[in-house]
Amino acid sequence: MSINDTLKKLKEDLAKTAADINTSLADPSITKEIEVPGQKSLDLLAEVQNNLQQMITKLDAKLAKGIPTSRVVDFLNELLETEYDAIFSYSYHALSVEDKQLKKELLDLGYMEMRHFELIRDKIVSFGVEPKWKLTKYMDCTSTEPIEFLRWHLKAEQAAIDLCKDGIAEGLDDALGGFLKETIKDEEGHIKWLKELIERFGSASPLKAD
Ligand SMILES: [Fe+2]
Ligand SMILES: [Fe+2]
Known part of the structure; x- marks a missing residue:
């Protein structure tokens, strides 16, 4: 697998995870089940999602930058x-x-x-x-x-x-x-x-x- 294919695959996996988290955050029946005290678990989830999104953006830039x-x-x-x-x-x-x-x-x-x-x-x-x-x-x-x-x-x-x-x-x-x-x-x-x-x-x- 070439480096570009590996990056693309990684990007797809990250995008899927970010989308899954997004779905969970939007679904009250799921967020209700999270038993960590207060709002913290949801904040953590949102932060992970945000970080994943940033990684995807960086990977996009890397893929585009690798080509002259x-x-x-x-x-x-x-x-x-x-x-x-x-x-x-x-x-x-x-x-x-x-x-x-x-x-x-x-x-x-x-x-x-x-x-x-x-x-x-x-x-x-x-x-x-x-x-x-x-x-x-x-x-x-x-x-x-x-x-x-x-x-x-x-x-x-x-x-x-x-x-x-x-x-x-x-x-x-x-x-x-x-x-x-x-x-x-x-x-x-x-x-x-x-x-x-x-x-x-x-x-x-x-x-x-x-
Ligand atoms: Fe055509
Ligand atoms: Fe054409």
């Missing part, structure tokens, strides 16, 4: 590539199909990726660094066959999720204030959406513009 800013920025630049490819490939594929509904939904997905792109770019800029990226690493599909390009998008969304998960395992999410977990939620929604599109449009043939 350059690593966080490199990671974000890589994540930016998945979004950059997604914006343009959704738009490209939207132009290549005739079906109005599929066209609209592909454009909607592209606009959402634009928002992801902006969020990640702003994160990079917040570290005082210029964002950089290159095209087609995650989305190398020029096919205009819906079944084929939708599957490519599915693969690219999964690549973005995998990258975010790697970042979380490395402790980068703490340095980014939970941003990666939020991004995973969005991308998982996109995967669900794409699977529905594949089911609805994948088998039909007259979707191509040419």
